[in-house]
Amino acid sequence: MAEILLIDHVGHRGDGVALVEGHAVYVPYALAGETVEVAEVHGHPDRRRLLAVESPSPERIAPFCKHFGVCGGCAIQHWQMERYRAWKHALVVETLRHAKLDCEVAPLIDAHGNGRRRITLHARMDTHEVVKVGYAAASTHDIIPIDHCPILDPALERALDAAWALSEPLIATGKPLDIQATATDNGLDVDIRGSGPLQPKLIAALSRVAEHHRLARLTRHGELVLLRAQPTVAIGKAKVTLPPGSFLQATAAGEETLAALVKDHCGRAKHIADLFCGVGPFALRLAERARMAAFDADAPAVDALAKAAHAPGLKPIKAEARDLFRRPLVPQELRDYDAVVFDPPRQGAQAQAQKLAASRVPVIVAVSCNAATFARDARILIDGGYRLECVTPVDQFRYTPHVELVARFTR
Numbered sequence: 001m002a003e004i005l006l007i008d009h010v011g012h013r014g015d016g017v018a019l020v021e022g023h024a025v026y027v028p029y030a031l032a033g034e035t036v037e038v039a040e041v042h043g044h045p046d047r048r049r050l051l052a053v054e055s056p057s058p059e060r061i062a063p064f065c066k067h068f069g070v071c072g073g074c075a076i077q078h079w080q081m082e083r084y085r086a087w088k089h090a091l092v093v094e095t096l097r098h099a100k101l102d103c104e105v106a107p108l109i110d111a112h113g114n115g116r117r118r119i120t121l122h123a124r125m126d127t128h129e130v131v132k133v134g135y136a137a138a139s140t141h142d143i144i145p146i147d148h149c150p151i152l153d154p155a156l157e158r159a160l161d162a163a164w165a166l167s168e169p170l171i172a173t174g175k176p177l178d179i180q181a182t183a184t185d186n187g188l189d190v191d192i193r194g195s196g197p198l199q200p201k202l203i204a205a206l207s208r209v210a211e212h213h214r215l216a217r218l219t220r221h222g223e224l225v226l227l228r229a230q231p232t233v234a235i236g237k238a239k240v241t242l243p244p245g246s247f248l249q250a251t252a253a254g255e256e257t258l259a260a261l262v263k264d265h266c267g268r269a270k271h272i273a274d275l276f277c278g279v280g281p282f283a284l285r286l287a288e289r290a291r292m293a294a295f296d297a298d299a300p301a302v303d304a305l306a307k308a309a310h311a312p313g314l315k316p317i318k319a320e321a322r323d324l325f326r327r328p329l330v331p332q333e334l335r336d337y338d339a340v341v342f343d344p345p346r347q348g349a350q351a352q353a354q355k356l357a358a359s360r361v362p363v364i365v366a367v368s369c370n371a372a373t374f375a376r377d378a379r380i381l382i383d384g385g386y387r388l389e390c391v392t393p394v395d396q397f398r399y400t401p402h403v404e405l406v407a408r409f410t411r
Helices: 081-098 158-173 200-212 252-266 299-308 350-357 371-383
Strands: 002-010 016-020 023-027 035-041 044-055 118-125 131-136 143-145 177-184 187-193 217-220 223-227 232-235 238-241 271-275 291-296 317-321 339-342 363-368 387-395 404-410
Touching (some): 158 177, 158 187, 252 387, 363 371
Parallel strands (some): 187 217
Antiparallel strands (some): 002 035, 016 023
């Protein structure tokens, strides 16, 4: 049954929020001040499906993607950019205020650049035995087929055609497929998950597809299917050969922006530890002027970093595979560093933050993709005697509620 709601504000996930008898009701794709017609969402009493906007906000604009509102990738394309940016900045301010963290938040930096350089596409066969390749719909497991995504780096656009072609010989296995594609300096690097072991006939078919679409590399769960060229990315003076399925910052501009902030916050430190280092987007750049120690649980990523560290013009980098959630660096191990950088996954770095709080490291630079877990870890550092000097939000996930943070702590 349809109902009419007045939207009070835009919530932290990008949904419009209406107040109904004192309770929040969430309406995707609605803006503050709008009167909207909505329908119930089965099994979700606090959510509604937008049917129509009866009285639109003057801040509403036309979305630029034909899939917006159906595809679950972007939450906000319908809001004026200035208001969107103010909302995203406010997300950080409100999260820090709620955690009682007193710190000025710098203006939001737009780091969308040329667009996303890595995506994961899903391939499924529906009940009518029709193959669908695309993104998952918002709040469901339905796959929305796509043939174009305007937020991608142009270097990644060919990944859509390649994913459709790769799914054809594999979908008969009856398994749901995830196809991760990354744009590298030498072409597309594609890793397929979910297919199960491949028989020689399937490997041959996939190799033909990879050759036709001129993929740099094709792997299945990290196992090599075809290599035409080593998939590499330039990081400062170094060139890194990516392990299959490697994590990279979503945009090249995002990585460069975060690294520039990290480098600036480290100041003149001569010996720096990079925790949760990945393939080295910070360590390899910082090594241009400081000795580095880099740690991460992802052994292939650490190995790739170590090989890239031999590039001319870099100071020594010690790279070690170590699970910092289970074995965080302790104060005695941290005592020789002038600065520590840590960039954990979304769950944050609670165990490592506790050890850092007990250390005497003079400068700590935190990078985070989750303001809530950042606030938790920041509170641990502050309670241990550190001072939060500054926080800078970085927007490389444009049109979504996700925001990166870079912060500097000192003793």
